[in-house]
Amino acid sequence: MxxxxxxxxxxxxxxxMKAVLDNAESQEEVCDLLHAAPFQNILPRVHVKEGERLDAKMKRLEAKYTALHLVPLIERLGTPQQIAIAREGDLLTKERLCCGLSMxxxxxxxxxxxxxxxxxxxxxxxxxxxxxxxxxxxxxxxxxxxxxxxxxxxxxxxxxxxxxxxxxxxxxxxxxxxxxxxxxxxxxxxxxxxxxxxxxxxxxxxxxxxxxxxxxxxxxxxxxxxxxxxxxxxxxxxxxxxENMPVEHVRCFQPPIHQSLASN
Structure with missing residues (x-):
């Protein structure tokens, strides 16, 4: 050669090797997505005590983070180009998180x-x-x-x-x-x-x-x-x-026999 x-x-x-590095980078992206969650209106599920209503607590939490939701804010104050970029970025981030793309x-x-x-x-x-x-x-x-x-x-x-x-x-x-x-x-x-x-x-x-x-x-x-x-x-x-892995077939073979024994 x-x-x-x-x-x-x-x-x-x-x-x-580049593909492996891409997957390693995707783990870092999970941390980035976690930090960016409030800006995409992705809020954690809150703990509800006995006698409390989940919908009421979630509404209060959504109201608390409304000012941080990026896309509606840009839609209200940004240019058409900025609005398009914000929507595309938000969609790409959510799709990537859901699909778990792996090169x-x-x-x-x-x-x-x-x-x-x-x-x-x-x-x-x-x-x-x-x-x-x-x-x-x-x-x-x-x-x-x-x-x-x-x-x-x-x-x-x-x-x-x-x-x-x-x-x-x-x-x-x-x-x-x-x-x-x-x-x-x-x-x-x-x-x-x-x-x-x-x-x-x-x-x-x-x-x-x-x-x-x-x-x-x-x-x-x-x-x-x-x-x-x-x-x-x-x-x-x-x-x-x-689940599509084929079933592993196992075959049994007789041990080898010496020629002297085989002739008998």
Missing amino acids: TVSDYVGFRQPGENE FEVILTRVRGYLDDPIWRGPLPSNGVMHVDECVEFHRLWSAMQFVYCIPVGAHEFTVEQCFGDGLNWAGCMIIMLLGQQRRYDILDFSYHLLKVQKHDGKDEIIKSVTLKKMVDRIRKFQIVNDEIFAILNKYLKSGDG
Whole structure:
């Protein structure tokens, strides 16, 4: 892959990051809407004691905040242009609060439509369960790319995250998640396998000019970033599916039988 390929692959991931930031900003907007509520005639429900009337207390509260209601005030004192702007702003604010618009879910749904192609999944597995040795699914390609990313660089070289940030991770994890290959990726990833083996035997050797300990440290950092991205994606994908989530079908398989026993 050339540098231009990496840049192109990074861009979908950066779009996802922007969408996440947009959702984070929407939480700040909720606080702004709460502060702006009296100016839009959105009043909290008051506590009513026994024997009191709710409508009477609400009328007194509305009368108290009438001078703050912005749209009628501008309609009375403003120019036609100011009136139009005030009405549009009031409508937009109320609609945004009611709908809970999320750019992130829209982008994920659109990208999922783009991935509706057999080239991302490969043919049906010969064993009827899953591809193990074959490299026909996208998560295998991403595993090979990530293995190369995790190789430590020289003293005067730049790491892939210094050149491209986390956009590559976001793009790869997003495609894996939308294709439903996350579990197979976690099990069969080359880098994660190396991390597990090194954690078990604790070796620290230099193999083909690559320090094993440094590479394992980089793999662990990538694993933490990937897990955080998967958690965010999983949250929004589940909330977006709602009640339309398909029923998960579970199949039971017999354990493998040794050839000597099978012949008998």
